[in-house]
C-alpha cells in the first residue's frame with residue numbers, strides 16, 4: 437500500500453511548505469521592487485488565478501489519479517503514449533537541477549543565520565556588510581560547508597517517509613514560519629516607512645510596469661507554486677481519494693500568495709524607513725536588509741528571526757524536490773526509501789558542487805555567456821524548463837488525458853464542484869497554455885517584446 441498523508445492538514449502543510457520558499461521571501465519582494473510595485477502585484481494575482489491555480493489543480497489530478505511518482509504518473513495515465521512520459525522526465529530533471537543549486541542558495545541563508553546569531557552585523561557600516569556577501573560566495577570552503585549542512589537536513593527529513601518525515605517536519609516548519617513572518621510584519625508596520633510601503637505595494641501604477649514585468653509575473657506565478665518540477669504531482673500522489681482537490685488547491689494558492697504579500701509588507705517598510713532603493717535586485721535580502729538590521733532598534737534579534745524564516749522556507753521547499761527524486765527511485769527503480777533518499781541526496785550533492793564553487797574555484801567557467809554555473813542553471817531551469825513544463829502539463833490535461841478522469845477527480849465523481857470543473861477545464865485548455873506559450877516563446881527569444 438502506498439503511504440498517504442495522515443489527513444488534510446498534513447497535505448496542506450506539506451504543499452504550502454513546498455510552495456512557500458525563497459521564491460516568496462527573497463524573489464517576490466525584489467521583482468516587485470524592480471517592476472514598480474502595485475501594478476506588478478495586481479498582474480501577479482491575476483496570473484495566479486488564471487495560470488498558477490489551474491495548473492496546480494492539473495498536477496493534483498495527475499498525481500492523485502495515478503498514485504505514482506512523476507515519471508510513472510504520465511506512463512500510468514496514458515500508457516500508449518511515450519511522448520508524455522518525456523514530460524515526466526522533464527519535470528524530474530527540473531527538480532534535480534533546481535535542487536542542486538537551490539541547496540547552495542539555501543546554504544547562504546544558513547551562513548547569514550549564523551552571522552546574525554554571532555552578531556556579525558552589529559555596528560558594521562554598510563560597505564562592510566554588503567562586502568560580506570561577496571566574501572561568502574567566493575569562499576569555497578564555506579560554500580561547501582553550508583551546502584553540505586543543508587543537504588544533510590534535507591536527507592534527514594525525507595528519509596523517514598511521508599508521515600514520519602515530511603509531514604512531521606512541515607508541521608513544525610510551517611507554523612513557525614507563519615508566526616515569525618507575522619512578528620516581522622507587525623514590527624515593520626510600526627516603522628516610519630510603513631505608509632510608503634503600503635502605497636508602493638498596493639497602489640497600481642501601470643506606467644511603471646513594462647511588458648517584461650507582465651511576463652515575469654506569469655512566470656513567477658508557477659515557480660512560486662512549485663509547478664512543473666514534479667513536487668505537486670508527487671505530493672498529490674500521497675493524497676487520499678476522498679479529499680476534494682479544488683478546496684485544497686485554492687487554500688494552497690491563497691496561503692502562498694498571502695505569504696508573498698506579507699513578506700513584502702514585512703520587508704518594504706524597513707527598506708523605505710532607511711531610504712533604501714526597493715529595486716535593488718537579488719541582493720535586496722543579502723546585502724541591503726542586514727544593513728538595515730544593523731541600524732534599527734532590535735535589529736540583531738530581527739536578523740536572527742528573519743534568517744530562521746528564510747532557512748525554514750528553503751528547507752520545506754527543498755525537501756519537496758528531494759521527495760520527487762526519492763519517489764521516482766522507489767516507484768520506478770524499486771529501491772527502498774532509505775537507499776533511495778541516500779542515493780538521490782548524494783547525486784544532487786555531487787551535481788551541486790560546481791554550483792557551490794561557481795563564484796570561487798570555478799569562477800571563470802561560464803555555461804551561458806556571462807553567467808557563472810549557478811546563474812546558468814537557474815536561468816535554464818526557470819526560463820526554459822519550467823515554462824515549457826507548465827505549457828505541456830496544461831496541454832496534457834486539457835487535450836490528451838481522458839476528460840472523464842479530470843472530471844471524476846475534480847467533481848468527486850460528479851457529486852460536487854461541477855461548475856468549477858467547467859471553468860477550470862476551459863482555463864486549462866485555452867487560457868493557461870496561451871499565457872505559458874507567450875512566456876516560453878519570449879524567453880527563448882522567438883517572440884520579441
Ligand code: PFF
Pocket residue numbers: 454455456457458459460534535538659660661662753754755756757
Ligand atoms: N515554490 C518554491 C519557491 O517559491 O521558492 C519553488 C521551489 C524552489 C521549490 C526550489 C522547491 C525548491 F527546491
